[in-house]
Amino acid sequence: MPLAHARHRRMLPRLAAFGVVLLTACYMPEDASFAGGDAAPNDGPTTTPQEMPQRVPESAATCDTTARVPLYLSPDDSNSMSSPVQAREAAFGTFSSLSAVPIRPWEFFNYYDFDYPPAEPGTVNVTPELMATSTAGEYILQIGVSSATMSEASRPPVNLTLVLDTSGSMSGHSMDMLKATGFAIAASLREGDTVSMVTWNTSNAEVLASHIVQQPNDPILLSAIQALEASGGTDLHGGLVAGYDLAQRVYDKARINRLLLVSDGGANVGVTDIELIGSHADANDEDGIYLIGVGVGDSSTYHDDLMDAVTDAGKGASVFIASEDEARRMFHRDFIKTTEIAARNVQLQLDLPPGFSIVKFSGEEYSTDPAEIEPQHLAPNDSMVFHQRIATCDPQSVVDDMPLGVTVAFQDGRTRQPHQVSVTIPFGARLRAPSARMHKGVAVSAYADALKEIRDSGPRADELLAQARADLETATSVSPGDPDLGEMLSVLDAL
Numbered sequence: 001m002p003l004a005h006a007r008h009r010r011m012l013p014r015l016a017a018f019g020v021v022l023l024t025a026c027y028m029p030e031d032a033s034f035a036g037g038d039a040a041p042n043d044g045p046t047t048t049p050q051e052m053p054q055r056v057p058e059s060a061a062t063c064d065t066t067a068r069v070p071l072y073l074s075p076d077d078s079n080s081m082s083s084p085v086q087a088r089e090a091a092f093g094t095f096s097s098l099s100a101v102p103i104r105p106w107e108f109f110n111y112y113d114f115d116y117p118p119a120e121p122g123t124v125n126v127t128p129e130l131m132a133t134s135t136a137g138e139y140i141l142q143i144g145v146s147s148a149t150m151s152e153a154s155r156p157p158v159n160l161t162l163v164l165d166t167s168g169s170m171s172g173h174s175m176d177m178l179k180a181t182g183f184a185i186a187a188s189l190r191e192g193d194t195v196s197m198v199t200w201n202t203s204n205a206e207v208l209a210s211h212i213v214q215q216p217n218d219p220i221l222l223s224a225i226q227a228l229e230a231s232g233g234t235d236l237h238g239g240l241v242a243g244y245d246l247a248q249r250v251y252d253k254a255r256i257n258r259l260l261l262v263s264d265g266g267a268n269v270g271v272t273d274i275e276l277i278g279s280h281a282d283a284n285d286e287d288g289i290y291l292i293g294v295g296v297g298d299s300s301t302y303h304d305d306l307m308d309a310v311t312d313a314g315k316g317a318s319v320f321i322a323s324e325d326e327a328r329r330m331f332h333r334d335f336i337k338t339t340e341i342a343a344r345n346v347q348l349q350l351d352l353p354p355g356f357s358i359v360k361f362s363g364e365e366y367s368t369d370p371a372e373i374e375p376q377h378l379a380p381n382d383s384m385v386f387h388q389r390i391a392t393c394d395p396q397s398v399v400d401d402m403p404l405g406v407t408v409a410f411q412d413g414r415t416r417q418p419h420q421v422s423v424t425i426p427f428g429a430r431l432r433a434p435s436a437r438m439h440k441g442v443a444v445s446a447y448a449d450a451l452k453e454i455r456d457s458g459p460r461a462d463e464l465l466a467q468a469r470a471d472l473e474t475a476t477s478v479s480p481g482d483p484d485l486g487e488m489l490s491v492l493d494a495l
Contacts, residue, residue: 063393065355072373075363079317081111091494100299103452109385112484116144116383137395143386147342150380159255163243165263167201167234177296182225184331200239201232234266262294265303290316343410345375353402362387400428443475
């Protein structure tokens, strides 16, 4: 029976908890927890490790150390990165409270940088790593799937459609962040790129259509951004309809076509049904117009659940902009990573040695049935990181020579030609000194776990906080000066 830790064909809205059946060859581990589709706390109860099934006595289970069962893994949305920024802003007092923040662990692995070796153009590089834990028969498995590098000089021209929320709820800081995002994009565009713009509140206004950029910081684009003002109600659905209509009219198959939605996620006028909004975004995926969702606002105004679902359906990045520095990071330093696609429909197949199972997963979904798992896109200069704890039902078995296989199927980002990369290693070949990437992955996982437990006032908050500090300090000793590790420690200090 397949393990459907998925959203069953991407049902919207996202659920705050999943019905989970654990696939294992021998037992239900005590900490059989999953980093599932976590939503804001008021969206419903979340599934915690304490709520998962406990260990099944060996007399009631069979340990099969002969059969290999392939698993299909997915991170989420390939480039969703909103919740780490919200958590940081909550800790530093600019986003009200951590209680308003969704903690989606896969977004932490998307947001923080991992130094995986880049691939050759047209393919991906697959790097599996293993580390033993203090529990017999249990290991940490981390897999990096990295893309080729792309320079600013070599990137294809872009065709951006900006869909900008100018409703009354966007006044003040939200409008400042919308403009900061626009200015960062303007600085990243170059001669020959095209940009269109539609604004919306209770009505829509087409500001630019296929404007050909003359230079970085194009004066006409800068002037249009600077003139934006907030007023009126919020018809998000109407704004998306107008935005996609404009994006389709200016579509250019020779360019990267992106629709970029900037909003606080409110929807109080017109059609507000999240499934209709998500379906409209999803319908355009076949045309190659992918939606990038940019959230702005604070905990009293930002509707994360709606923005997260819309960008999920639109198959693009989901980011949260809380400062000018964050706007520059996402849309200037990482402009190519946020907008371009190197590999489409990436799907990872994991072949564990017989008797092994996943007992904790950093991504959103995995299954024995590939149809249950939604493939994701991978940007240039980027990597997908799959971090999981695995265990064998026979801790006494010798695993050194057992094969561990990883197969990644994908399509070329431009030609859509199918490709496949496979890596098979003896299990013991990766049980050497853990790499800096592995230590960082352990720290990121512990950091997300601690934030979630603190947010929920869970009974293990102090324990998980101490563990996260210890793992971050260990990772820092291996990678001194890593700014990501320093940021995470500063967030924990501020809580």
